[in-house]
Amino acid sequence: MKQLFNILKNSFEYQMHKAFGTGEDMVKPGVELPKDESDPASPLFRFIIERHLDDRDVLLLLLALVPHLSPSYLVDIVSGFMPGGGEFPLFGGVKAKNHRGILPTGETALFLLAGEDMENRIQATDYIHGTSCLFRKGILSLEEVLLGEPKMSGRLIVDEEYVELLTTGNILKPKLSANFPAQLLETELEWEDLVLNDKTLSAVKEIEVWLQYNDILLNEWNMKGKIKPGFRVMFYGPPGTGKTLTASLLGKYTGRDVYRIDLSLVVSKYIGETEKNLSTLFDKATNKDWILFFDEADAIFGKRTNVRDAHDKYANQEVSYLLQRIESHPGLVILASNLKSNIDTAFSRRFQSIIDFDMPTYAERLQLWQNNLPKNIPLTGEVCLKELSRKYDITGANIVNIIQYTCLRTIEQQQKTIRLEDLINGIKKEYVKEGKML
Template sequence: MVNFNVTPIKKPSVALSDLQWNAKDLTTDIAWCEQIINVRLNLYFNQETSYSGVSEVIAPNVASYNSPYGLYLQQANLTFVERLALVLALLPAVKPSVLDVFLYKNEATERPYTEFGCQELGGCIYATGETLAFLIGCDALEDRFNIQKQLYQQAQSAAFKLLQLKGESDDVSLMKIPFQVKDEYLHLFTISEPYRPDLSQDFPAKRVVSGKRWQDLNLPDATMEQLEDIRGWIKHGHKLKQDWGFGNKIRPGYRALFHGQPGTGKTMAACLLGESTGSDVYQVDLSLITSKYIGETEKNLEKVFSMAEDKSWILFFDEADALFGKRTESNSANDQFANQNVAYLLQRIEAFNGVVILASNYKNNLDEAFFRRFEAVVYFKLPDAAQRLSLWKSGFSDKSSLESSIDLSHIAKAHELSAAAIMNVIRYTSLKAVCDDRTVILAKDINAGIQQQLGNDERNNALSRF
């Protein structure tokens, strides 16, 4: 894995943005690729050239590159073939006209040259493994098979692992699949912006933000200490693995369980763990994950984990017990299906090299096997009276004032509400004031708001009059 958080490029005195450096460095590499194409075609058609093979076309020195694209090349130390494959895959997005030369028809067959191997997709020409084999002159089957082997062992190559190799069917040879750079790397190598996928069937998770600060977390000291430990891992875990030599001694990634009653701050804490460390948080949409068809739930989960691999993202599963509850010994088809989902997630979160947070309102509903996988189990309890008073005092707008009969200290002691419930009451009473064109918060509105949150007639009768 190439780490973009270390070994920063020493920028020259010329102040350019990363986008401008990408354009500059890619222009150089594209010119190199064009030269390779011209040399290979001249050799193939017996045209005059000073080269006896494309390997003589010297690749530009990456040490002079100053872009995110250049940084990747420097750290990945790509081979000639890998670098050429990467540039070919970038061409449809950055300079598609370079590949037009492969559209020439064979006069004998009145069709494009089969050996060029390009594929047309959505009106755009894409290089393939066949194109790469042609360009580097793979006349012998052994040379061709070596390229095919690299494609099949995609994850082991610093270049080929960046490619999205998807055919129309599983039967399509990898040599014939269009070379396309994965979206996250295309963003990095062009506009130099973080790739943030939208919620979709192909990526059933959405990015969530709180809009708050770490200091806004109003939680017990013990809970905050555990959250600080998780934050420490997110910020410094790579140093522990790389600099301190723990890479082979501990499991990849980090797993945490947040449990406690609704409204106690589990989602907000997950969001702020990301926002305070520069990590995006993606909340997995269970409605898009679950499927009644056998194997589809695991496939949908794999879409999320595969996309999040090797990124500084936090995956957040809210109400995780709804999907990953306790396994049973029943032999019914439904129970076996559920057990299969749990077993898959257990295996997947243990292998995932990022941060996974599972949240549950009821800890005991989760399968016991999960607890052996968690590095942290964090309990979010209801705020005590002092914390509730702080929430009441800080929640109202500066534009409003409280009716003289309102005693926030009494309210905080009398009603054990969660932080979310208190904020719901404040929002309710403030909206009442705005609708009535006044700035004073009324006691009767606070009373009504609390009744709504409690949602229980028996407890409603116990509310104090103030």
């Protein structure tokens, strides 16, 4: 990796010599990648080769990464030409609260690519804002600055997941926080564990087909200009009928991360904050191959109301903003709701698919009982799964909770069989939780 960063050093030293008038006979160094066996094995080198990065993108990527690997790198370059200290605004860069070195800005990038030549700096600015694949894909970005300050004075930022990927080869998955209101959904279950009717399963299969073949449709079939990006799906049905598990399995079997949006961190009572929170989320997800899952989406995607006061006005603006962001998002967005009627019809018209998760039928409940009961612990003779399936109209989630309760009771009592009494008590608990009479 050291050889890669020598490329950055040579380019900076060339521009510094030019700026200080000491490099009249110098030839601008090219970006020559190392040919020995050490650097080519690094994640950073592989990334550069696999993405076919332009020379300018190679320099920009190295510049954005260097503070994470060598805090004194940029300080050493400047102090080598200014040993007595002083200001050198052309170099750009800012100080941070904790980091003791120089953090590169867009101005640092312009100096690296174009020195002090005005025309070349304009071309470099245009490259960064329009051509660079690193900026277009959100791998690099410029921090927003205060109104009136030059946009290129914002910090040059590399996406934190790519810092980990390019240095260690590992992918750092974002964690739930105030800055990232979503949580990774994972499951150890298989498709066989999901019990749905044939109509629902067929509709779910359509989503899987889109995930598998969308790139071919858009790029190889040249349908980009005719078909809107992304795929929008609505799951509706009672709690516990498999909506979340379906989203998890779609991610598991297509190799995509599924993030469940925590609406409590998204929705804000302060005007404009909800839109800001969602904008941050969608911006981060735009260039990732993620599935976004909005559970209990009624809270934020509900019907717009007649405007009676300022609160109604801004609530409607939030819904309109969400509609626009979801419609332009290039990935899969799943909205889950208990009732289809709770969702604004403006959203419904824009869904590619609306999938009904019904309460399980008798046959499906029987299959759920059979699938989830432990295989190595027998049932007492009085337990009839067919009778339980016929008599109690409950969901798959209810059945899993009942089985968990019953198994713990069986272990506690040191029983060797699962008893009907414990199963019935578990059923009663589920009915009480939902305010239903047994």
